[in-house]
Amino acid sequence: MARAAVEIIDAEGPAAFSLDRLARRLGVKAPSLYNHFADKGEILAEAARVIVLDTPDHPDVVDGDWISWLIDGAVSFRGALLEHARAVPLVVENFPQRLLERLYAQHCRVLAGCGVHAAHQMFILEAVHRMTIGSAMCAATGRPAMAAPTAPEEFTPEVIATLSSGEWDDDRLFVESLRAFLQSVG
Structure with a gap:
């Protein structure tokens, strides 16, 4: 889910990111995202974590x-x-x-x-x-x-x-x- 958020932001910038956009990309309804994350901020925090973890050792x-x-x-x-x-x-x-x-x-x-x-x-x-x-x-x-x-x-x-x-x-x-x-x- 966080990787999909990163892909949206990479392709179209942070302004293009929304829960609806992420849900469509994942093929789910936006409310189902709340089963995994408390809010949009938590998704963005996880997206940031994914990017940081992409740093090679x-x-x-x-x-x-x-x-x-x-x-x-x-x-x-x-x-x-x-x-x-x-x-x-x-x-x-x-x-x-x-x-x-x-x-x-x-x-x-x-x-x-x-x-x-x-x-x-x-x-x-x-x-x-x-x-x-x-x-x-x-x-x-x-x-x-x-x-x-x-x-x-x-x-x-x-x-x-x-x-x-x-x-x-x-x-x-x-x-x-x-x-x-x-x-x-x-």
């Missing part, structure tokens, strides 16, 4: 390089979100908190094993999570990374050249932002 830390490990995980999660770009706002609004807590607990254990001080672990994880969500939101809503400015006369020629170079797409900006942040706190 990433391998263990190699040679204590927890920074690359976290970046790889964030890239995988961002990719899973962008596979459902129209649903990214839905995931943000209905993020499965319990899944996030379990992931954070697991990641804290990994970071501790790599020598990251306990006082920094949750700060690092929450910051990476927020950067990942923010990057996915920007990409999903069509806000390009480092786009040419609308008032170029306000920038130096060097900045304009950098923006015009095409070197900074969304993926590179995301990875390099994470790397710079993690190296500064690592």
Whole structure:
């Protein structure tokens, strides 16, 4: 049922989702959906959970390089979100908190094993999570990374050249932002 909700949102956007639409897609009457979910919000929360669970597992830390490990995980999660770009706002609004807590607990254990001080672990994880969500939101809503400015006369020629170079797409900006942040706190 949640997967069908995701399919509707992927195809036509969140505004197209309704209980009647979902029921028709499933070949049932809308009131029967309440046998499984309390309300529309619960269905959307489960749809968000399905999307988050689509994130591929990433391998263990190699040679204590927890920074690359976290970046790889964030890239995988961002990719899973962008596979459902129209649903990214839905995931943000209905993020499965319990899944996030379990992931954070697991990641804290990994970071501790790599020598990251306990006082920094949750700060690092929450910051990476927020950067990942923010990057996915920007990409999903069509806000390009480092786009040419609308008032170029306000920038130096060097900045304009950098923006015009095409070197900074969304993926590179995301990875390099994470790397710079993690190296500064690592």
